[in-house]
Every structure is written in structure tokens, then in C-alpha cells.
Amino acid sequence: MSNRPALLTDIDTAARLLKAQKLVAFPTETVFGLGADATSAEAIEQVFVAKGRPADNPLIVHIGSLEQWDLVAESLSPLALQLLRSYSPGPLTVVVRRKKSIVDAVTGGLPTVGIRIPNHPIAQQLLLKAGLPVAAPSANRSGKPSCTTWKSVQEDFVGRIDAILAYDCQGCGLESTVVDCTGEKARVLRPGAITEQMLLDANIPMVDDHIASGHGVEPVLSPGTRYPHYQPQACVILLESEQCLHRQSHEINLKCATYAGIGPVPQSSKFLLCREFPDIDEYAKNFYEFLRTSDRLGAQYILLQLTATSGIGGALRDRQLRAASKYVTDS
Numbered sequence: 001m002s003n004r005p006a007l008l009t010d011i012d013t014a015a016r017l018l019k020a021q022k023l024v025a026f027p028t029e030t031v032f033g034l035g036a037d038a039t040s041a042e043a044i045e046q047v048f049v050a051k052g053r054p055a056d057n058p059l060i061v062h063i064g065s066l067e068q069w070d071l072v073a074e075s076l077s078p079l080a081l082q083l084l085r086s087y088s089p090g091p092l093t094v095v096v097r098r099k100k101s102i103v104d105a106v107t108g109g110l111p112t113v114g115i116r117i118p119n120h121p122i123a124q125q126l127l128l129k130a131g132l133p134v135a136a137p138s139a140n141r142s143g144k145p146s147c148t149t150w151k152s153v154q155e156d157f158v159g160r161i162d163a164i165l166a167y168d169c170q171g172c173g174l175e176s177t178v179v180d181c182t183g184e185k186a187r188v189l190r191p192g193a194i195t196e197q198m199l200l201d202a203n204i205p206m207v208d209d210h211i212a213s214g215h216g217v218e219p220v221l222s223p224g225t226r227y228p229h230y231q232p233q234a235c236v237i238l239l240e241s242e243q244c245l246h247r248q249s250h251e252i253n254l255k256c257a258t259y260a261g262i263g264p265v266p267q268s269s270k271f272l273l274c275r276e277f278p279d280i281d282e283y284a285k286n287f288y289e290f291l292r293t294s295d296r297l298g299a300q301y302i303l304l305q306l307t308a309t310s311g312i313g314g315a316l317r318d319r320q321l322r323a324a325s326k327y328v329t330d331s
């Protein structure tokens with residue numbers, strides 16, 4: 001493998017590489033995926049090595065259109081079909097019973113598999129041209145923030161993967177909502193842009209003990225939720241209110257800190273970097289790149305305004321809590 005991943009703009013070349021069992025990172029409407037042929041044990045082993053990902057954390061398998069579902073699943077229940085028809089292509093992963101041709105390592109030995117159809121023109125063309133089920137975890141070294149720009153992917157994977165499709169992500173900017181569809185009722189395993197409330201409003205049958213924040217999910221149901229996630233080098237401090245920001249500003253040197261939140265904040269010019277987003281959608285879209293930029297600048301602290309839980313806020317708050325080392329509350 002060459003030292004630097006090849007930077008590609010040609011989708012045919014990227015599809016050829018996937019068919020030749022190489023690793024290709026590609027943009028989606030959520031975050032970058034690190035793609036590999038889900039029917040090739042060697043390619044999948046390389047994905048786990050490149051990411052440093054624990055073997056029991058299963059990979060989501062991506063397809064280009066709903067017609068390709070039988071590349072991945074044994075059968076689709078009416079519930080899984082209803083969800084896929086309603087929200088795909090889009091930031092949704094449904095967990096269903098897997099097909100035998102998907103290699104064991106993809107699902108971490110589980111009898112189930114996550115399927116997703118991304119809504120990004122580059123990802124879609126790539127998947128349709130490759131004609132394969134493509135296992136693609138988020139394209140970041142395990143435990144670090146996800147990547148929404150090709151430059152961030154390049155930083156993480158020098159000497160570790162074959163190629164990057166050099167376009168950026170366009171969309172919600174946070175990972176897909178993962179929904180277990182193996183039973184009669186749906187259960188959200190990881191919050192995303194498609195919220196539990198949206199599913200309830202669409203009369204999707206949901207289990208009663210649904211978990212809006214994604215916390216408390218049984219590790220056995222969604223193994224990935226038990227590992228450290230989204231953590232930059234800098235110490236992330238989550239602030240419940242402006243009052244907390246005021247208190248923190250007496251404790252740390254703001255010149256060594258970055259800040260992100262919605263709307264203007266006092267003392268904004270004192271920070272190493274200050275991002276005042278106009279709304280929660282922009283906060284979510286720029287979240288991971290903000291964490292990574294803070295590290296590039298050598299920040300010691302990253303101060304984050306805790307978000308409300310409406311809309312994509314539930315998913316953003318889930319990522320914030322996982323990234324944080326410290327949570328400052330009003331009380």
C-alpha cells in the first residue's frame with residue numbers, strides 16, 4: 001500500500017478498486033465511510049486493521065438502491081421495508097437478518113446486519129457502479145471524531161488505505177439513525193437525523209422502552225455504543241448554560257480554548273477559535289470538523305454548548321456526551 005491514499009475524483013476508478021478488494025473512503029450525507037467489499041474476508045480484515053476497530057463492533061453495509069437489498073439480507077420484514085421505503089436513500093440504517101455471503105467479521109459474529117442506502121450523489125454512483133454490498137464504518141481512526149472532509153480522512157489514514165474519493169460530505173453531518181427491525185416493533189439503537197419522534201409521527205410501531213438519547217442501549221444490541229467515541233486530543237468540556245461558560249472562563253485560559261455553540265457568546269474574541277452557529281443544523285453539520293480543527297490549532301480545551309434535544313439535537317447531544325471529558329451543569 002502506498003504511503004498516501006490516492007486522491008480520486010473518478011468514480012469508475014474507485015468502483016474498480018472496491019471490486020479488487022481495496023479500501024476506498026467515500027463521502028456520504030452523514031460522515032465519510034471507509035468502504036470495502038462485504039463479501040471479502042481479506043478486505044474486511046483490512047478495514048478493522050486500518051481503523052484499529054474492535055472486532056466485535058459490526059460494520060454497516062451500504063448499497064446503491066433498494067433493489068439491491070438481497071445482496072445483504074436473507075429477507076426483509078414488512079417493518080424493515082416500510083422504513084427503507086420511507087427514509088432511503090437517507091441517514092437511516094435498518095438492522096435485519098443477514099445473508100450468509102456477508103462475511104462473519106462484518107457483523108462481529110451477529111446473525112443480523114445493518115443496511116443503509118446513502119443519499120449523496122458520489123456515494124450512490126460508487127455503490128451502483130461497484131454493484132457490491134460495501135461494508136463502510138465511519139472513516140476515522142477508532143475512537144476519534146468522524147470525518148466530514150476528505151482532508152480529515154487523509155490525516156487519519158496515511159499509509160493505511162488505498163484511496164479517497166476527494167469530495168466532501170453534504171448533509172446532516174452526523175452518523176445515521178440505527179434502527180433494529182428484527183422484531184415486530186422498531187427500536188432506535190443510535191440516534192441520528194431521522195428522529196424517534198419522526199418515526200412515531202409516521203405511525204411506525206416502536207418498542208415502548210425506546211431510548212431517545214441512545215444511552216442505556218444494551219451493548220449486546222448495538223455493540224458499537226460501548227466503546228469510546230468521537231474524542232479529540234483536547235479536553236472537551238460540555239456546558240449546560242451561558243452561566244457555566246462564565247464560570248469556566250475564570251478557570252481556564254481562553255487563549256488555549258475553542259468554543260462552539262448556537263448564537264453569539266460573550267468574550268468570543270478571547271478564544272483561540274470561536275464558532276457561533278446560526279442554528280442546530282449548522283452546529284451538527286460542522287461538529288466533527290470543529291473538533292478536528294481545534295486539535296490542529298493545538299487547543300487544550302474545547303468548550304461546547306450542550307444542545308437541546310429537538311430535531312437533530314438529540315443525535316448531536318449524544319455525540320457531545322460521548323466526546324466530553326467533563327460536563328458542567330448549573331447546579
Ligand code: AMP
Binds near residue numbers: 058060110112221225
Ligand atoms: P460506525 O460504523 O462507526 O457508523 O458504527 C456503526 C454502528 O452501527 C455501531 O454503533 C454498531 O454497533 C451499529 N451496528 C452495525 N451493525 C449492527 C447490527 N447488526 N446490530 C446492531 N448494531 C449494529
Ligand code: MG
Binds near residue numbers: 146
Ligand atoms: Mg464511527
